[in-house]
Amino acid sequence: MLRTHTCGQLSEKLEGETVTLCGWVDSYRDHGGGLFVDLRDRYGITQVVFNPPDSTSEVIEASKSLRAEYVIRVTGKVAPRPEGMANKRLATGAIELRATTLELLNKCLTPPVSPSSDEAPGEDLRLKYRYLDLRRAEMQKTMLLRAALIKDMRDYFAEHDFVDVETPILGRSTPEGARDYLVPSRVHRNMFYALPQSPQLYKQILMIAGYDRYIQVARCFRDEDLRADRQPEFTQLDAEMSFVDSNDVMGIIDGLIAGLAKKHLGIEVATPLPRMTYDEAMERYGHDAPDLRFGMEIVDCTDLAAEAEFRVFHSVATSGGRVRAINAKKGTEQYSRRGIDGLTEFVGEYGAKGLAWFRVEEDGSLNSTIAKNFTPELLKRIGERLNAEPGDLLLFVADSFAVTCKALYALRSKIAREMKLYEPGQMNFSWVVEFPMFERDEEEARWQAMHHPFTAPRDQDLELLDTDPGNCRAKAYDLVVNGYEAGGGTIRIHDNKIQSKVFSLLGIDEETAKDRFGFLLDALQYGAPPHGGIALGIDRCVMLFAQLENIRDCIAFPKTQKATDLMTEAPGEVDAKQLRELAIKLVE
Amino acid sequence: MLRTHTCGQLSEKLEGETVTLCGWVDSYRDHGGGLFVDLRDRYGITQVVFNPPDSTSEVIEASKSLRAEYVIRVTGKVAPRPEGMANKRLATGAIELRATTLELLNKCLTPPVSPSSDEAPGEDLRLKYRYLDLRRAEMQKTMLLRAALIKDMRDYFAEHDFVDVETPILGRSTPEGARDYLVPSRVHRNMFYALPQSPQLYKQILMIAGYDRYIQVARCFRDEDLRADRQPEFTQLDAEMSFVDSNDVMGIIDGLIAGLAKKHLGIEVATPLPRMTYDEAMERYGHDAPDLRFGMEIVDCTDLAAEAEFRVFHSVATSGGRVRAINAKKGTEQYSRRGIDGLTEFVGEYGAKGLAWFRVEEDGSLNSTIAKNFTPELLKRIGERLNAEPGDLLLFVADSFAVTCKALYALRSKIAREMKLYEPGQMNFSWVVEFPMFERDEEEARWQAMHHPFTAPRDQDLELLDTDPGNCRAKAYDLVVNGYEAGGGTIRIHDNKIQSKVFSLLGIDEETAKDRFGFLLDALQYGAPPHGGIALGIDRCVMLFAQLENIRDCIAFPKTQKATDLMTEAPGEVDAKQLRELAIKLVE
Known part of the structure; x- marks a missing residue:
């Protein structure tokens, strides 16, 4: 050298x-x-x-x-x-x-992005001159952390007998789910490959093929309009196991997380990680990815609200709605009357028609412009329900369950951030389990799979597929970190009759199912073992472990929110000859 | 569980x-x-x-x-x-x-491919029912070996400070090289991404970004007509290093190969692996990926042939052609007169107009239908040159250098196979170095890059870029295993003036270069270190280590030679809506 x-x-x-x-x-x-x-x-x-x-x-x-x-x-x-x-x-x-x-x-021309400065310039410049940006100490640290995390993941799974198998990138388009990226075939005129949204079907096939435990750090693709934390291509840690139930899969991931947290964050994580059902998460946190770094749980007060003279509370509580609240401990100092107006406006963005509030006075009484609509005895019971202490701020949303969830989830996050209820480096891992099998798509008047069409219902809910699909719960589990879904998985259907029934509930008729997933339905009849798995979003895991806020800072060569690579200027134009060979024409 | x-x-x-x-x-x-x-x-x-x-x-x-x-x-x-x-x-x-x-x-329907039978059915059936085929012990062994080899490669490079960095799959089309797979962009109308033929430019960018040592097990794509050992997507071990010369890169791979061979084949491989120049490989073996499991080297007899009365020898040898031979030791037993006729026909397929031969008799004399055209003294000198012993068969091709290479390379391989000159599990690793920078494309009357346009010329050959490009040798090295190119690499150009000069020799004008590789030319001006690297074909390495003959047996879900996935039936048709969104039309 x-x-x-x-x-x-x-x-x-x-x-x-x-x-x-x-x-x-x-x-x-x-x-x-x-x-x-x-x-x-x-x-x-x-x-x-x-x-x-x-x-x-x-x-x-x-x-x-x-x-x-x-x-x-x-x-x-x-x-x-x-x-x-x-x-x-x-x-x-x-x-x-x-x-x-x-x-x-x-030599080096005068660099438009200075690798030795702590100050990073605008992101467009950083992405265009990525080779200079990647020289910055912070980027190098993140890229090395990313490599180390992935290496440790692979080592962990290898130690646990998982086989790393590469699945194809040139696959079959299955319009169920997100939008596919398509690749025209030159050999087969007018036919297309699709880039995989995940290796889901291949990993199930590998279980049917007897590989018992599969792992892959897999590139996945979704042609969706991009949010701040989405990329057209992303990397997931993809795993699948045979002869398991949900606990086995979660147990494997528990061990992984504990090891990574100890090594890379110096945090001792107790396992098994805490688990709560989807229903519980919605009740206590208003969201299926609750942030457990702080308390301030949502408390139901519908029964008390029904007793109030306060018109809004009473009418919502007695007509099938819900009145729920959070207690911002010592919040009266942080939020003045004007501050509370700001919070009211904020929950309005989430569909709440208002925000009722009480300040807890020094003597423990609840004070508010609406207090006169409550008997002192009822105020006392409300205070007790919410564990009110002097200086606390009690905040109520009365609406449909869905709106109370959305509004209070957002409100809880905002207040925790503003009141600094957690430390910068704090990390809380947990599982949310037993998701509903289906969500109702009211517009299209049909069921949609909450996870994906291959998810198994709980054994005790099998009958509900026929009688009450909306109440059928899945063998599903999401890994939640600091309010982010860091990964999710399910036990899969290994019985082709149940698989067909689920397809039919999802409005996928027999012919379509055969056309798109025929090989899976076939394979399920050739000795498919019970199996299940999980996928973790690696980009997001890196973001959380590196305590970054922008997913693009965790990827060496990310694309912008317009799906452009500013350095190589991809996508670009192609030659007429290339299009001719592919038998496609551009529509101007 | x-x-x-x-x-x-x-x-x-x-x-x-x-x-x-x-x-x-x-x-x-x-x-x-x-x-x-x-x-x-x-x-x-x-x-x-x-x-x-x-x-x-x-x-x-x-x-x-x-x-x-x-x-x-x-x-x-x-x-x-x-x-x-x-x-x-x-x-x-x-x-x-x-x-x-x-x-x-x-349960299981009657399986069309029996996992418990040693006998595999036709390949189409195996690919259609891949989940059954993958249950076969042989396939499981290969897939586990593949996972283990890749794991060991990653571990080795991690121990040597290489950083694993993921580079994009949705890239920029660069029509230089093989045909790209294209992905229409929905967001950018009439623009396309291309799937990478290799992460070449990204890994050079990573060196310029100061990552010093990069490794990736990378998926690559080429839309070419498929040969038996080619797949539309394939996996390569991709590595790059800064502040190195050819020996440093080869040295790293030497250590890798020795470790893998010891662990997985039980073979002690002496390092450094043998190295020979491209010119030597062509002289001694007629090919740039010589099979060193056996001898039977090509011997030049042009000087002796010039002295012969035998018209074919004499005219070729005195008009710029070459007369070269191999000695099939003890070959007279294997090849009767009719057998030799078969060999003559065989070399004909490689462009040789004939095959001259001598059988070495018990008394050491050379016997042939053409022997009368040679003086006994000349026959004796020919015998000595070829180390002839009783029972040997001497085989000569007289033609242009290129034709003698092709014909004798193929003949040597065929005879070695038929005479079993190597053991089934034998593995011979070596390097071929100092390839020509350019090959002449006579049809298009221009130079083509023998490796790729980013390859650096030897320091002592820099001037030849201007005066005699055809004789300019590259800092290039191919890893050769049993007559296969298992990988190859080069030291890259880190000087943007030399890069521009090479582009211009390759007929890539300034505008085109800027359009396609502008970011690289830019990056070379912002502090590019000397760097070089290598890529190994993982599918082929698995094939060699598993002693298999079909690359599809080394891949979990391969495509056929028509680039079809028989299990999922990819590629397939797509909805009109998908095409509309992508603003493309099919040409019927």
Whole structure:
């Protein structure tokens, strides 16, 4: 190699040795007689000194033409830094390299994105000059963390007998689910491959093929309009197991999470991770991915509201609606009357028609503009129900169950953020289980699969498929981290009659099912074992572990929200010849 | 889990314990009173006995309905097999499971591909019912070997500080090279992504971004007409390093290969692996991927041929052509006169106009129908040149250098196979280095890159770019295994002026270069380090390590030579709505 050591390797132990380093000029300071250069590579920074007597005047002269991000090769002697000049924040801070030779390997134009600055410029510039942005210490740290997390995941699954199997990227379009990316076939005119939204069917096939335990770090694709945390292509940790129930799959992931959290976050996570049902999550947190870093659970007050004279409470509570509340402990200090107006406006965005509130006074009484519509006794019971203490702020939404969930979930998150109810590095992992099998699509007047059409119902709910699909619960489990769904899985249907029944409930007729999933229905008749699995979103896991807020900062070459790669300028135009070969025409 | 143990786990140590197994009925034998079932999973086979007194009559009755590939769950007691009934070929062969309960988990239709038979049916049937085919012991062994090889590769590179970075699948079309698979963009009308033929440009960008050492097990795509060993998508081990020369990259791979060969083949491979230049490989073996499992090197006899009266030899040798030969040691026994006629016909397929031959008689003299055209003294010198001994068969092709290479390379391979000059499990690894930078495309009257347009010329050949590109040699190296190119790499150009010059030699004008590779040319100006790398074909490596002959047997879900997935029936038709959204029309 062109170097003998990396820029993160030299220490006092090597004092007096002649070594060669290669790297980038991170910074340089001209001290009259010579130059100090901080030389950087992936492994660290070493101070290089161009000074007599070690450096000849030619070398010193040459060093003066160095600029930021020039690539150089330097040979010199390792020497302790002068008394009092050691830099304890640097692994190599006790030494410096006294240069005897200097070779300029490459120059650098003035970089539009400075790798050595802590300040990152606008994201478009960072994405266009990604090679400069990726030099920044923060990006390198994230990319190394990502590689380490994935490596540890693979190691963990290998230790547990999972086989890594690669499944195809050029697959079959199955319009159920999100929109597919399509690839026209040249050999088969007018036919298309589709890029996989997940390896779901292949991993089920692998279980039917007897592989028992499968793992893959799989690239998946969805041609959807992008939100801040979505990418057209994303990476998931995809696993599947045979002869298991939900607990077995969750148990495997529990062990994975505990190991990763300990190693990469220094956090001891108790296993099994806490589990709650979907119904419980909706009741207590208003959402199927509850943020458990803080309390402030939703409390139902519908029964009490029914007794109130307050018209809104009474009418909602007595007509099938719900009146639910959260207690922002010590919230009166944070939220003035004007602050509460802001919260009212905020829940309005989530469909709530209003936000009722009480401030808990020093004497424990509930104070509000609406207090006069409640008997003192009822106020007391409301206070007790919500564990009200002086200084607390009680916030109520009265509406349909769905609206109370949405509004109070959002409100709870907002208040926790504003009142700093959790530490920056805090991480809470949990499971939400037993999701409904189906959601009603009122517009299309049909059932939709809450997870996907291959999810098994709970054994005790099998009959409900015929009698009451809406109440049928699934063998489904989502891994929740800090209010994010970090992954999800289900036990799959291994009985082809149940699979057919579920397809039919979903409005997929026999012919369509055969056309799209015929091979799966066939395979289920050739000795399919009970099986289930899970997929974790790796991009999001990296984001959570690195404590970042933008998924694009966790991906080496992400696309913008318009699905563009600003560096390569993909997508681009193609030649007429290419289109001719594929037998397709553009519609202008 | 539904089981307490796997079917490969039980031994005499567990004698007397009650355990539960799950698996597939591999075979069953009714012995009157009860049934013997070989129960199979990924881990092994266990004999299950349904017999009184352990099994009740209900369980025995139920067991009689079992058929091949039924999925069952059995609980029973581990017991030693009766005296003399142990099966030493089976890990669990000392014991049997005496069943007390039986649960049928799933049935199986009569399988069109039998997982328990050694005989595989036609490949189309195997691909259609891949879930059955993948149950076969041979396929499971290969898939497990594949997973293990890839795991070991990743571990090796991680130990050597390589960072695993995922590069995009939705990229930019760069028509240079093979044909791209295209993906129409919905958001950007009339624009297309392309699936990557390799992560070449991204890995160079990662070096420019300072990642120093990169590794990825990358999916690559080429829309080419398929040969037996080509797939539309394939997997390559992709690596890149900064501040290196060719020897550093080869050295890293040497260590990898030695480790894999030792662990998976039990072979000690001496490193560094043998290296020869491209020119030497063409001289000695007629091919840039020589098979070194056997000798029989090509020997040049042009000087001797020039002295012969034999018209064909003389005219070729004196007009710029070459007369080259191989010595098939002891070949006279294998090849009769008729056999030699067959060889003559064979080399004809490679463009040779004939095959001259001599049999070496017991007395050492050379005997042939053409012998009379040679003086005895010349025959003696020819014999000496080829190290002729009694029983040898000397075979000559007189033609252009290119034709002698092609014909003798093919002939050498054929004879070695027919004369069994190597052992079935033999593996020979070597490097071929210093390839020409360019090949002349006579039809289009321009230079083509022998590797790719980013390959660096040898330092001493830089001037030849201007004066004699055809003689310019590259910093290129191919890993050769048993006559296959298992991988290849180059040191890349890190100087944007040289890169521009190479583009221009390849007929890529400035505008086109900027359009297609502008970001790379830019990046080369922002502090690009010297760097180089390699890619190994993982499918082919698995094929070689598993001693298989068909690349499709090394891939879980391969496509046919018509690029069809027979199981999922991809590619398929898509909805009009999908095409409308993508603004494309089919040409009928």
